Amino acid sequence: MERLREDLSSVLEELRTQELKRFVFRVESAEWRHQCAHIPKGLFEKAGNEIWEIVHLMIGYYGEKTKDVALDALEAIGRRDLVKSFEDYIKEYREEIKRKYEHIHKDTFLPEERVAFNSQYTNLTFIKKRQKLDEKEEELKARGDDLVSLMKKHRKYNITINEIFSIFENDDDKREPRTVVIQGPAGIGKTFTVHKIMLDWASGELFQDRFDFVFHLCCRELRISDHESLQELIIKCSPILEEALEEILLNPERILFIFDGLDELAFSEVTARDESAVKFLLTRKILPQASVLITTRPTALSVLKGKIDRYIEIVGFLEDGIMDYFLKSFKDQEKALTAFNVIKGNTVVLSMCFVPMVCWIICSMMKENEEDREDLLKNVTNASQILLHFINTLLEHHLSVSGNSDFLQNVCRLAYHGICEKKTMFKEDELSKFFITTTGSESTFFSKTLFKRHLHVKAMYHFLHLSIQELLAALYCASKASNEETEKLLNDSLSLEQGNLIHVVRFLFGLANETSQEIIEDLDIISLSIEKTTLQSWFSRAITQYKEKYSKTSDQASNHFLLQLLYCLFEMQDAEFATQAMKEIPWIDLSGCLLNRVDCTVIKYCIECSEHIQNLDVYRCNLDDVTVKILCEILPKCLSINYFGPINTPFVWAAACIFMIFDLLALILRPIWFPVEDGHHFLQFHFIFFEQDDSSAKSILITY
Structure with a gap:
């Protein structure tokens, strides 16, 4: 009183x-x-x-x-x-929250530029389901279109933000959940989701019939906070509520506490004092009628054992969400669609774009050229660079441990050994062998999957995606690995049976790129030691083995191996290195490989770095107008081309063939003849067409 x-x-x-x-x-x-x-x-x-x-x-x-x-x-x-009436306090608090959350910094590096939050927000996919171990493992290993297809399956278990406290028909417990956990790995959009909840509630669009007050408690700040009592926690959220505290707490069922980033809470410090309001709220020892929403990485849930009514997982963007993100990121919608289509053709990058942070990194890199109307792909030529930026961002914003260097090296070593053993899932004791803990900020690089085995619940840990594990394994080979370890990986990668290793080698080439090395220098916690001569020696051995062993079979697996070798050169982006390497590749047989625009960009780059190619075989490669247009630019360097496609499709190079038939060959091709050993100019185009309504193939062979 x-x-x-x-x-x-x-x-x-x-x-x-x-x-x-x-x-x-x-x-x-x-x-x-x-x-x-x-x-x-x-x-x-x-x-x-x-x-x-x-x-x-x-x-x-x-x-x-x-x-x-x-x-x-x-x-x-x-x-x-x-x-003030109680309603006045509610209204004033809503207005305060709305002002605080309705705008967001558009660019981390330009904090003075603020934009409307809703103009940038892209819907994420939430699922009310625990994925099975084999489902998660399949998802981790999938790339490109395969991953997109797997992600679409999540629509069946989709749950919206306004349903997170709702009761569903298939719920065993028909009571409204009081404690809800939204889990997901770093960079997946947990904090953005909290931001959206706060703004929508304050704007009268969410939880209006359920909560009078929604309090956002950032665990990163709580970790270093001296505030202990419940009243102090609320006042910390909004000092204007101090005079209304007693009345607010009279109706705890009308209150929602949001703990954002439980994994960033130093729980050992919090629990050290029995009177900690944070501890009592989380364990439901005070205000049990209040609702609690917790966002966290999956590795930080042990402290809440038995207190959680509902688990929700953020799986990130589906394909339409990725496109929507690109549309909101670019001023020019046409460029946004172009950028999205470029990324869609890159299986490694597309496989990571379900993570909002990766989308942000890619769009930021692409937009550097937007004003100059340069090629959007110019800054995103190297998948290694994108993932290095992602790792850098994780370390900068999500990891707060001393000795980052030792931690990252341990993670890289685990990634390497996992790749060598074809493992993507790890037990906690396996992580411990590499001095990696699964609590606190060190869990940044890992996600956690729980599964039932017999009568017990087991936990397995994995990297955000296989591509991240492969890059970290490459970092280990390029820095701390022994010569024997690196040599073993390079040797094993030459076997088609060890096809998973070629992706690590691709990243090794990417790490040798000058821009990649600048990014690594910015990390300032790891140094590279691999030499280009080592990669050059491996490439020569790979080409020799391809010629002697694989090219004779000319099957899809061997042709795909050749494409991966071309990707290695593309990842490095060293024209001098590529020119020397391409001298060992007189022909390129990719028949039967389904090529996308990035594949064709890789082929184009490698052929541009060569003097000429005796034969380019893209027979039955499912080429369309866009991919053919890319390859059309390197026709002058191809002495022979084998192509299979419908003649009534307006392909540029098919049109060139038609023009040649009509005696326009001299006009078009005069500048692109090549001398051969006997001193004569020689040019050969070998096209094979089929009519859609005619099963018989038609062949045109033109030699000059």
Whole structure:
């Protein structure tokens, strides 16, 4: 009551003498409405204008109803403005939250530039389902279109933000959940989701019938906070609520506490004091009627054992979400679609774009050229660079351990050994062997999958995606690995049976790129030691083995191996290195490989770095207008081309063939003839067409 005494006294002090007399008169008439004990008139007369005496009388007779009586009296004399109602506090708090969350920094590096949050927000996919171990492992290993197809299956278990506290027909427990966990790895959009919840609630679009107050508690700040009591936690969220605390806590079922980033909470410190409000809220020892929403990485849930009513997993963007993100990131919608289509053709990059942070990195890199109208792909030629930027961002914003260098080296070593053993899932004791803990910020690079085995629940840990594991393995080979370890990986990668290793080698070539090395220098926690001569020696051995062993079979596996070798050169982006390497590749047989635009960009780059190619075989490669247009630019360097496709499709190079038939060959091709050993100019185009309505193939062979 002491707080009420102080508050009422401060209000009455604002009244003039006549207003105070009118107030006392109206208090007497309001008694009966609130069924309060009657204060004899003589006592009010004896108190006179002494405010403390008036307040003492009211509290003594009216008790907890003092505030209601005072509000009625103030309303009657026209001075209701002196006291905020509970609804006023709700309204003022909503307005404060709306102002705080309706804008966001558009670019981390340009904090002065703010944009409307909703103009940048892209819907994420949430699932109310625990994935099975084999489902998760299949998803981790999938790339490109295969991953897109697997991700689409999540639509069946999709749940929206406004349903996270709802009851579903298939729920075993028909009570509304009080403690809900939204889990997902670093960079997947957990904090953005909290931002969206806060803004939508404040804007009247979410949880209106359920919560009067939603409090956002950032665990990163709580970790170093001195605030202990529940009241102090609320005041920390909004000081304007200090005077309404008692009334707010009278209805705990109308309160939602959001703990954002439980994995960043130093729980050992929090639990050290038994009176910690954070501990009691999370373990539901205080305000059990209140609702709690927790966002966390999957590795930090052990502290909540038995207290969670519902698990929700953020799986990130589906393909339409990725496209929507690109559309919102670029000013020019045409360029946004072009950028999206470029990424869609890159299986490694597309496989990572379900993570919003990766999308942000890619769009930021592409937009560097947007104003100059340069090639959008210029800054995204190297998958290694994109993933290095991602790792850099994780270390900068999500990892807060001392000794980052040792930690990253341990993670890289684990990734390498996992790749060599064809493992993507790890037990906790396996991580311990590499001095990696699964609690706190060190869990940044890992996600956790729980599964049932017999009667027990087991936990397995994995990298965000196989591509991340492969890059980290490459970092290990390029820095701390022994010569024997690196040599073993390079040798094993030459076997088609060890096809998973070629992706690590691709990243090794990418790490040798100058821009990649600059990014690694910015990390300042790891140094590369692999030499280009080592890669050059391996490439020569790979080409020799391809010629002697694989090229004779000309099957899809061997042709795919050749494509991976071309990708190695593309990842390095060293024209001098590529020119020397391409001298060992007289022909390129990719028949039967389904080529996308990035594949064709890789082929184009490698042929541009060569003097000429005797034969380019893209027979049955499912080429379309865009991919053919890319390859058309390197026709002058191909002495022979084998292509299979419909003749009635307006392909550029098919049109060139038609033009040659009509005696325009000299005009078109005169500048692109090549001398051969006998001194004559020689040019051969070998096209094979089929008509869609005719099963018979038609062959055209033109030699000059």
